[in-house]
Amino acid sequence: MRQHYDVIVLGVGGVGSAALYHLAVRGLRVLGLEQFSIGHNRGSSHGETRAIRKAYFEHPSYVPLLERAYANWRELERQSQSTESLLVEQGILEIGPADGMLVQGVLQASRQHQLALEQVSEGEFAERFPGFVLPADSVALYEPAGGYLHVERCVQTYAELAVQHGAQLVTGQPVTSWQLHSQGVLISTGEMEYSADRLVVTAGAWASELLRDLEVPLQVLRKHLHWYQVDPGAYAQSSGSPVFFYERPQGCYYGFPSLPGDVGTAPKATSKSFSSKPPAAISAQPACIKVAEHTGGEVLHDPAQVSDALEPEEVGRVERFLSECLPDVKLRSLAHAVCMYTMSPDGHFIIDRHPLSEAVVFAAGLSGHGFKFASVLGEVLADLATTGQTALPIDFLGLARFQK
Ligand SMILES: Cc1cc2nc3c(=O)[nH]c(=O)nc-3n(C[C@H](O)[C@H](O)[C@H](O)COP(=O)(O)OP(=O)(O)OC[C@H]3O[C@@H](n4cnc5c(N)ncnc54)[C@H](O)[C@@H]3O)c2cc1C
Known part of the structure; x- marks a missing residue:
């Protein structure tokens, strides 16, 4: 029946x-x-982390939903009674041209909704954010409520x-x-x-x-996540390094500090049973950051056929971004994962x-x-x-x- x-x-x-x-x-x-x-x-x-922030450059109308999203994530943590947090408010550093969509959008959302946001002066930037470069003609904004979720x-x-x-x-x-x-x-x-x-x-x-x-029409894009090695302490979670998002002439890039003991994602899961255990992380790896390109992406016609192969041109763009903006990162890839964006028009x-x-x-x-x-x-x-x-x-x- x-x-x-x-x-x-x-x-x-x-x-x-x-x-x-x-x-x-x-x-x-x-x-x-x-x-x-x-x-x-x-x-x-999947892929370990997702950025969360309130000063939403995509459109200020999302901000009330974000306020509720933060409250609901915290409620989920309480209900789960786990000692491990799901949402980590480590701050987000957003860097782009003064008249670009990122800086203009963040400023507009923060003004409209009275959100805490700091403009970081050139003078204080290097001391507050070691390892990051503030490119010429760019502005740095820091939102303390930004951070990440353990996806x-x-x-x-x-x-x-x-x-x-x-x-x-x-x-x-x-x-x-x-x-x-x-x-x-x-x-x-x-x-x-x-x-x-x-x-x-x-x-x-x-x-x-x-x-x-x-x-x-919904367009599915194949997107990549990369984990790169850094010196222990540099950009690592313990140093209080923030989530970051850069708008650059060649595209937008973002990333996360490394999480202790976690690099990369679990092997493909095929089990039919519901497991209460989170996917296993690849552990015992050196300190690293996770970085990705937000722009770009290869159009996929069938999500079931997504390949996990690297795309050399995309790797080149990500590594060029790292050389310019996070030059202390060693260009030695530790792990790579593929994921999908589903774009509305x-x-x-x-x-x-x-x-x-x-x-x-x-x-x-x-x-x-x-x-x-x-x-x-x-x-x-x-x-x-x-x-x-x-x-x-x-x-x-x-x-x-x-x-x-
Ligand atoms: C690389 C990458 C980085 C991202 N970074 C961020 C970020 O930093 N911050 C952020 O907010 N967002 C980020 N996103 C976007 C965010 O992760 C997605 O918007 C979100 O996870 C989509 O959730 P979903 O529930 O729509 O899709 P999914 O989580 O994929 O869930 C859809 C589910 O439906 C199942 N399903 C589909 N068809 C069927 C069927 N016929 N029968 C049964 N089950 C089915 C699928 O198997 C899947 O489990 C990122 C996305 C990617 C790919």
Whole structure:
């Protein structure tokens, strides 16, 4: 007999794990369906860390959502009762031309929302941020509330707590189709059929096919993460080195201080069972930083076929950036990982109810900057799935902007 749920969450990655949790704590009968394992490294939510910041250069309208996201991450830490933090407010250093999109956007968001932000003078820069270069004609801004999230642990923790609150989780079963049905929504995995009053689609790079009726093109990009060796202490977490983001003429680059004992990501996860253990880190490595190019990326037509090969031109761009802006980094790669951005046409998220039925809600096109919001987007989706609306300010992220 087919099992019926109040809500099914399709895709239990960054946003889906948070949605599953927010639905489960409301006492709903909820099922999460994930094609791989929880915390796997074949989608968009792996690679050790994700940056989080409030003075949002992408658009000031995200700031109220970020305030809520920070509160929700802290609440998750409290609920998990773990001694290890998920969110580390180590500060973020943002550097770019005075009239560039980064500096102008950060200043605008911080003014509009009265966020703490420091402009670092040339005189104090070298002493405060050893190892970093402030290029000529660039401005340095420091946001103390910036920092990073332990990405796999966030996903694992949300999924684990959702299960503790009664959610069911099925991994290793790709959903092959969903359709509207007299009982709400019928979902098929090939092996099984499930039905639910409501469906939440959080499929990341796989959203195009599952949400084709939206008629909004989503472009998947293959992106790289690199871990490079540094001298012990330089840029390392213990020295208080911040997360950094540079806007340069050749593109945007960002990175993270090394985390003790962690370099790189786990081997590909294929287990069908739900494991409460975070993916194993490659340990006993020398001190390192993680660095990546935010711009660029190779278009992928099938996310399932993503290759983990290095792209020599991209490596060249990253190493040129390091030579110019973080010259103490040894150009000796310790590890490399591949991940996917799912770009919406305007680079902003798409969060809404499905145009064919209010029984289906979704988050898609997170455009390479969505993880920090997972904790609030999970709440938004739980609101939309259960009441059809949310008090959180998401109107600017709706489908209507593509239907003018
Ligand atoms: C290299 C890189 C660096 C990034 N840096 C940052 C950063 O610093 N800060 C930040 O905020 N964001 C960052 N992002 C973006 C952020 O990580 C993503 O926006 C976010 O993780 C996307 O979450 P998601 O839930 O949409 O996708 P995912 O976490 O990939 O989840 C989607 C899930 O759906 C599952 N799924 C898909 N189809 C099916 C199906 N048919 N059946 C069952 N399951 C299915 C997938 O297996 C997957 O687990 C970065 C992204 C990358 C790639």
